[in-house]
Amino acid sequence: MWTDGRYFLQAAHQMDNNWTLMKMGLKDTPTQEDWLVSVLPEGSKVGVDPFIIPADQWKRMSKALRSAGHDLVPIKENLIDTIWTDCPQRPCKPLITLDLSYTGVSWRDKIVALRSKMAERKVLWFVVTALDEVAWLFNLRGSDVEYNPVFFAYAVIGMNTIRLFIDGDRDEPSVREHLQLDSTLEPEFKIQVMPYGSILSELQAVGAGLSPKEKVWLSDKASYALTEAIPKAYRYLTPYTPICIAKAVKNASETEGMRRAHIKDAVALCELFNWLEKEVPKGTVTEIIAADKAEEFRSQQKDFVELSFATISSTGPNGAIIHYKPVPETNRTLSVNEIYLLDSGAQYKDGTTDVTRTMHFGTPSAYEKECFTYVLKGHIAVSAAIFPNGTKGHLLDSFARSALWDCGLDYLHGTGHGVGSFLNVHEGPCGISYKTFADEPLEAGMIVSDEPGYYEDGSFGIRIENVVLVIPAETKYNFKNRGSLTFEPLTLVPIQTKMIDVNLLTQKEVSETVGFHCLLCTRTSLFCSVYKNHWPLFHFIDPESNSELILNLIQL
Template sequence: MSTYEDRLNALREELASRKLTGFVVPLTDEHMSEYVGAYAQRLGWLTGFQGSAGTAVVMSEEAAIFTDGRYTLQVREQVDGENWEYVGVPATSVADWLKDHASQGGRIGYDPWLHTRQWVTAATKALAEKGAELVAVDTNPIDAVWPDKPLPSDAKLIVHDEKFAGKSSPRKRQDMADEMAEKKADAAVLAALDSIAWTFNIRGADVDHTPVALAYAIVHKDGTADFFVEPDKMSEDVQRHLGNGVRVHERSAFQGVLGSLKGKRVIADPERAVAAIFQTLEDAGATILSEAEPAVLPKAIKNPVELQGMRDSHERDGAALVRFLHWLSIEAPKGGVTEMSAAKRLLEFRQENPLLRDLSFDSISGAGPHGASPHYRVSEESSIPLEMDSIYLIDSGGQYPDGTTDVTRTVIIGTPTPEMRDRFTRVLKGHIALATAVFPQGTRGSQLDSFARQYLWAAGLDYMHGTGHGVGSFLGVHEGPQRISAANYPGSGWDEPLHAGMILSNEPGYYKAGEYGIRIENLVAIEEREIAGGEATMLGFETLTFVPIDRNLIDTTMLTAVECDWVDGYHADVVARIGPHLDDAAAAWLGEMCAPLD
């Protein structure tokens, strides 16, 4: 269809033919994934929005798109305000908006394979107050009006070798079986793609930049499992790897097997399993234990092999990023470098390493005002030049068989203003405060969030995103349940106590709309800390990312002696770890960038 307005009109006609007065369009797939395959990009196809989180509601006469503070600017650039109302979450939820806008007797459709049971309950209650109802659809109406909708990926599964995984799949499943025995559970549903990949030590290529495969699984109390995947995606190597303890079925058989669990006590995750899974289990007469998938926490707590892999992959990745920053320092002042050409050049540096499997997400290459959109996605149409005396923000990462990386650096092209240096230094102070935090076991990320914000708050400033997210091991660049985020920022539903072995990002920022953005992001691993005379079990952070911080943006008069020592110590580590991977010119530049602060 030629325009987004045409698509919106076509959907409204389809809804009318189904006697629906509205329909809810989330940006997810049947696995509640954050990043989804092309076949599930229904929100982007309908609206033009290219962010990674959002929801739309289409009514007969009005339509709204819901995004959080990360996308306030982006959604207005990509979605036509003539046809769509912009709504910010969490200030206004989809359920609240429906309650205000649905008509008496209205019938609002939803796809039960794309929503959680909690969302269905909240929306049903909200609509009931208006005398309207929420209606589950058998087939998604967007699919009916999307003429060239891509098919799901047919990429083959691959084995994730135990030398990278650190633990065999049978051992992982037996650990799950032991946990199920304690809870008197007969089975556990695995719906999250990263849980499945981790449990079976397999990887795939069904989602851009996330090495997972479209599949479902049910793990049983004896450690065996049923695995549901399209047959064409299997190979003899994978079949052999899975072994006799895993029964392989076609993906379409999943719902039927769920329906056979009558009388069984079944674990289903309210955050990761869609409403249709819960409904099928209820209809089958199963007893549902509503709690996290048994893969979630052990996947987040990396074993020693995974931790070493993360260290090794970050060293290789850091070398590629340093080569890029060296190149940028030479080429950007000449003019002619654009957001797109810079992102492509960084990819080329990463591709020089044969272990690179993919990027871990589309690089956020933001010059000047585009840097003020925390999740800006550069395209040929949006790409602008890097100009003198402006800030450039590059947030990027790689997927390697031994680890996943995610790093953001902010650099000045030319000379910064005093305000730029002030804001950058406040962000840096917050980054250091979090990096050096020591906290007792049992602490939650929400308790640490203000460490990173305090110096911005002191100047009446803030940033509208979480401070840290979990990261997988050759898996998702965003991983739960760990997170560093206050209750009023995106992702605050994750509030798992922090455990040694978890990987998190440390990424405070500052964004001035229409002018520039600043973010400093390293990945860190939680480790136990021995404190002389201490009585409690204490934790701290091991820094994994080694890339220089732009000294030209640091106002050293704002740093304490301890903070200056941290920067100097960090930069000494960068030289020691990354320097040996560089040629003479890049190594000399790195030495200058990492010289002690004046």
């Protein structure tokens, strides 16, 4: 079993002795293809379902196996499906239509923009395989995949045709009206709705009808099966599609929607923190109860749809399991003696949230405060960074780790990921990571997370996460007229200041922390007054442990 640093502890706990854990990213861990080469008999064939492996991974694995005298071969029938007699049917739930107040751009205008990119690259056809790209392109959302507002579909866009491959009775009146299926449209905007399962045969027909020099554009993350449907000479493959990039750069309507969503999320979490402060000392709040309560407060907000991922509610040693999910067998009770880490988020109709806060309901130790403050310093270093246009996210990763590195600490996950607008909470092509993957440069309008952490196995976990918007930065000079960028925090949830050792912060870091709390007070206090007669933030801040910080906050 291969997995990365986010899951090392979890995998070790959940797998029995029949499994060997391969810790990806460590020096002595072989890749899957290297391991296969080391154990296979001479001239072996490795069978893979071509519908569930991306084309780029197939290419890499096939090359490695072939160089060692082996073959990677597609199998026609998935063997797991053959024996899985009670396999549930693929979900086919109703769709949600989004109007211009949420999307800012109509699906017709998105098709026009896509065709313009196709013309630039001299391709005749574009195949949309990523579910969030289909949803974004047509301004539709679904619920076929838990926590992700997407639906099972493909799309094939030609210069004069639009084909949407989708199953089930999903063309209810609102969807038909949204897609203008019953309207008299110009032929180039008339959508042909086709069965989901016909995508392979349709692509094969497209490939068979191509003339020399005509191309079909696919992502290299599309399945090998669909990629092979187009003859190699006619394929145009790229790591990121123009839809992926356009989706990542939010327009004015999307950014305003994300701001609204994060205000609502802040209200819900401040209500939660207020409740936890009162209930945890009673010894009756478990990880599961806290997670359920967070969902309850969020569900009271306008346009709440669902959670954006399974809530990570972890106290004490469970906090060191980076992607921990509480279950009855592991469910711990929150106490005044342990650190509590809550990583949670929601899907609202106007935006997607993802926030992590680490807190203590008693008195944190000096070491816990020290570790928390190093993480906070890294969080601030990223959020306050000013960097040139064209900078890729991986160049900012060391900003988040520097304070931890200075004292010999680190964390085994990336620092940030792209966030969708009422779409997947993890999206490409941007990110902040130690891995120099082929991420696109950060652009104004992109939204990413800023989430450094530190994890002490068997003791505690610390993570501080905000979602931030890339915006233009004003600088004294402008080298080569290239311009600069910085971040605006969208997350407006308070940071528990009793966890901070102020003596470890610079004056600039204190100012940044004060400024962040002033911003969230300004943007959310009016909304909180609807629910309470007091602002829960100040109940959540311990003035005795950080008098200088609170004094500055009150003065401002």
